[in-house]
Amino acid sequence: MLLADKVALVTGSSRGIGRAIALELAHHGAKVVINYSHSAQKAEEVVAQIQAEGKGDALALQADVADPAQVEKLFTQTIAQWGRLDVLVNNAGITRDGLTIRMKDDDWRSVLDLNLSGVFWCCRQASKIMLKQRAGRIVNISSVSGVMGNAGQINYSAAKAGVLGLTKSLARELAPRGITVNAVTPGFIATEMTHDLKLEPILAMVPLGRLGAPEEVAGLVRFLVADPAAAFITGQVLGIDGGLIM
Numbered sequence: 001m002l003l004a005d006k007v008a009l010v011t012g013s014s015r016g017i018g019r020a021i022a023l024e025l026a027h028h029g030a031k032v033v034i035n036y037s038h039s040a041q042k043a044e045e046v047v048a049q050i051q052a053e054g055k056g057d058a059l060a061l062q063a064d065v066a067d068p069a070q071v072e073k074l075f076t077q078t079i080a081q082w083g084r085l086d087v088l089v090n091n092a093g094i095t096r097d098g099l100t101i102r103m104k105d106d107d108w109r110s111v112l113d114l115n116l117s118g119v120f121w122c123c124r125q126a127s128k129i130m131l132k133q134r135a136g137r138i139v140n141i142s143s144v145s146g147v148m149g150n151a152g153q154i155n156y157s158a159a160k161a162g163v164l165g166l167t168k169s170l171a172r173e174l175a176p177r178g179i180t181v182n183a184v185t186p187g188f189i190a191t192e193m194t195h196d197l198k199l200e201p202i203l204a205m206v207p208l209g210r211l212g213a214p215e216e217v218a219g220l221v222r223f224l225v226a227d228p229a230a231a232f233i234t235g236q237v238l239g240i241d242g243g244l245i246m
């Protein structure tokens with residue numbers, strides 16, 4: 001129970017990778033805020049699953065992470081409920097794919113607003129709390145697209161690459177107080193986000209020849225935020241992609 005008495009906030013944890021991360025952290029004893037934008041019922045199901053297991057605890061909180069005022073309220077509610085914040089996982093993300101010459105202004109803005117600015121709004125709130133506590137761990141979920149680029153994802157890869165720069169700058173700012181900040185770059189993981197993709201050309205690019213599972217990403221995040229051995233890892237970009245990038 002490495003996370004007993006620890007409080008974690010996982011953005012976008014009603015479904016997919018965020019849900020798997022929330023379940024994994026609660027399994028190790030954490031009290032977890034299940035943040036979502038629209039899927040209230042799915043978020044409550046995650047809460048119920050965690051409470052049924054009886055190791056950690058959970059609370060569902062609605063907030064659009066792209067909106068700084070809603071993010072401020074999300075952190076205020078978290079502190080009101082549990083009085084501290086030990087772990088932040090910035091996971092909420094969307095895709096609005098399209099080739100550059102056809103990309104609509106809204107598709108550019110909405111992806112940058114959530115996938116990059118949303119990470120900043122949350123990191124700013126968490127930093128204030130963690131600096132006072134002189135402890136904390138932050139993990140930002142980026143993507144292989146932020147490292148290698150992807151045709152048809154200029155908005156998404158720009159945001160995810162931005163998250164890597166943000167991670168390294170914040171890691172330097174928070175290191176003097178022992179707070180670690182790292183980024184994880186998943187490859188193709190089996191969630192609703194990748195549900196409609198044609199599998200054959202994707203699997204041909206992945207040396208391990210399969211999609212990743214959300215639980216595999218969750219295991220890496222749990223190591224970074226819970227394991228004492230991860231205390232000396234900061235400012236790093238950790239790939240989990242079946243060998244797609246090497």
Ligand code: NAP
Pocket residue numbers: 011012013014015016017018035036037038039040042063064065066090091092093094114141142143144185186187188189190191192193194
């Ligand atoms: P997903 O299945 O589509 O789930 C997205 C989650 O984000 C949902 O819980 C959703 O909540 C939440 N969300 C969406 N907009 C939000 C907003 N404005 N405010 C707060 N929460 C919001 O996605 P996923 O595949 O699990 O991806 C999770 C993260 O991993 C993303 O950052 C994604 O870019 C990254 N990633 C995924 C893959 C992959 O292959 N799946 C690969 C690399 C990186 P609602 O249910 O309320 O909509």
